[in-house]
Amino acid sequence: MPLVSSKGKSMPQSPIRKLVPFAEDAKKRGTKVFHLNIGQPDIKTPKIALDAVKNNTLEVVAYSRSEGSEEYRVKLAKYYSDHKINVDAKDIIVTTGGSEALLFTFGSIMDAEDEIIIPEPFYANYNGFSIAQSVKVVPVVSKIENNFALPPIEEFEKLITPKTKAILICNPGNPTGYLYSKEEIKQLAEIVKKHDLFLIADEVYREFAYDGTEHYSIMQEAGLEDHAIMIDSVSKRYSMCGARIGCIVTKNEDVIQTALKFAQARLSPPTYAQIACEAALDTPESYFTEVINEYVERRNVLIDELQKIEGVTVAKPKGAFYCIAELPVENADDFAQWLLEKFHLNNETIMIAPAAGFYSTEGLGKNQVRIAYVLKKEDLITSVNILKEALKQYNA
Structure with missing residues (x-):
């Protein structure tokens, strides 16, 4: 057998x-x-998104562009601009969910046996994505008694080796609900610049920040243009888990061009789902x-x-x-x-x-x-x- x-x-x-x-x-x-x-x-799910699919008059459900439809990416860039993240449509690759965005990112920046540092506990599928790409997860432990706050920066530095390619955070965090402060993001920015690493932030829960706190994206941090890769998704924001639309956002042109090759290999993200997501961007505040x-x-x-x-x-x-x-x-x-x-x-x-x-x-x-x-x-x-x-x- x-x-x-x-x-x-x-x-x-x-x-x-x-x-x-x-x-x-x-x-x-x-x-x-x-x-x-x-x-x-x-x-x-916002009615405006559901109606965009129900009322659509497509006669052929054709492939979209591998990087996602231009209309959706332009509108998505406008959404980010409204959230103090200045990116263009060319900085975005639309993916089949945030999961595919992570897989493409891992494949684009890491080779077999490379290492990625992740504060744990972390979204369980990070383990699966790393194994799929033959990448080694190096955990840095955050603890329940500290409300899962970011461990001291020295703890990260101890773990960096010649094989280290990136630090990955989920902000706000799944499974902990931890929201990284602006100061913590700046600390991480300094360490990735110092050691020439990527900083990947899974920001699919960006809208869900409580108690008067404000989400601070890695894409807002000046000087991180070559280092920052943001992962995003509509799943939680618009309660559209089944749409399976996410994206990679980065100013690093080499990463975009490399990830695009992975996107081309899987042809395109789903057409109807992009129509729904483009409409969802008009959801009122x-x-x-x-x-x-x-x-x-x-x-x-x-x-x-x-x-x-x-x-x-x-x-x-x-x-x-x-x-x-x-x-x-x-x-x-x-x-x-x-x-x-x-x-x-x-x-x-x-x-x-x-x-x-x-x-x-x-x-x-x-x-x-x-x-x-x-x-x-x-x-x-x-x-x-x-x-x-x-x-x-x-x-x-």
């Missing part, structure tokens, strides 16, 4: 999706499952005001309720819509599966994402979970009550 590749065997399972079969079995048994495991907002207010309320309810459970430690997020909670269990993977297989409260249970998959350092995060507060407040309260009772029974 032919064998699959060692690379394929090394690909990690998604900590977010690997428990899906257990959730489906629970539903078949008649148990209601509250999904706290995945960042799929229940916020409605009031949409975001309402959405952010809703997420702040959900966050406050979730954190308040979690803090009432004895033995639970939770970091308060400043952005995105996730938090990491440390539970009084030894193995969150086992607990998460047990919740779906063997537990229910009034015929209801919850699905959570074990946090070990958001680390690359072996052994870290084993008693932590990521919770996405993408459900309405009443469901979050019910979910935390289920968690509280489940912990009592599990530990008994």
Whole structure:
């Protein structure tokens, strides 16, 4: 029998999706499952985007340009300009989701065995993207007791080797909800300039900054033109996860030209989705005001309720819509599966994402979970009550 590749065997399972079969079995048994495991907002997609597809009169769904339609990229550049990011359409490559943007970026700037430094915990798929490109992730640990703040710059410098090509951050962070300050971005800018590295920022949650804070993009930092690569997506901003449209944004022409070759190899991003995303850029600011207010309320309810459970430690997020909670269990993977297989409260249970998959350092995060507060407040309260009772029974 032919064998699959060692690379394929090394690909990690998604900590977010690997428990899906257990959730489906629970539903078949008649148990209601509250999904706290995945960042799929229940916020409605802007009507203007849906109508652009419904009312379109295309007679042929043709390929678009490999870098994305010019109309969309020009309009996208205007959106960035409104957010104090001065780029042109030529600085943007439209991708099939932020995931493809990351894959193209890794492929464009790193060779096999090169290294990328990432503060952990981090978005679990960074592990998968690095393995797919034969790149080594070098983690720098941020800790729940410090609310997952950026580790001291000295910690980054200790990890830089001749193989280091980039530092990658997610801002605001998935899975922690941490929002990097302007001062922290400037610190990272200095280190990548000093060591001639790339600074990649996954900024797909840019709109979701709370408590009067403001998101500061790496693209706003002067002097980083050759170093900064921004990853973006419509998935969370407009609640359009299924559109699968993202982009790479950089002033570095060599990176753009190299990434374009990867884009040409996959031909083009989806046509209808670009039509929807171009229309979505006309979404009124009031949409975001309402959405952010809703997420702040959900966050406050979730954190308040979690803090009432004895033995639970939770970091308060400043952005995105996730938090990491440390539970009084030894193995969150086992607990998460047990919740779906063997537990229910009034015929209801919850699905959570074990946090070990958001680390690359072996052994870290084993008693932590990521919770996405993408459900309405009443469901979050019910979910935390289920968690509280489940912990009592599990530990008994």
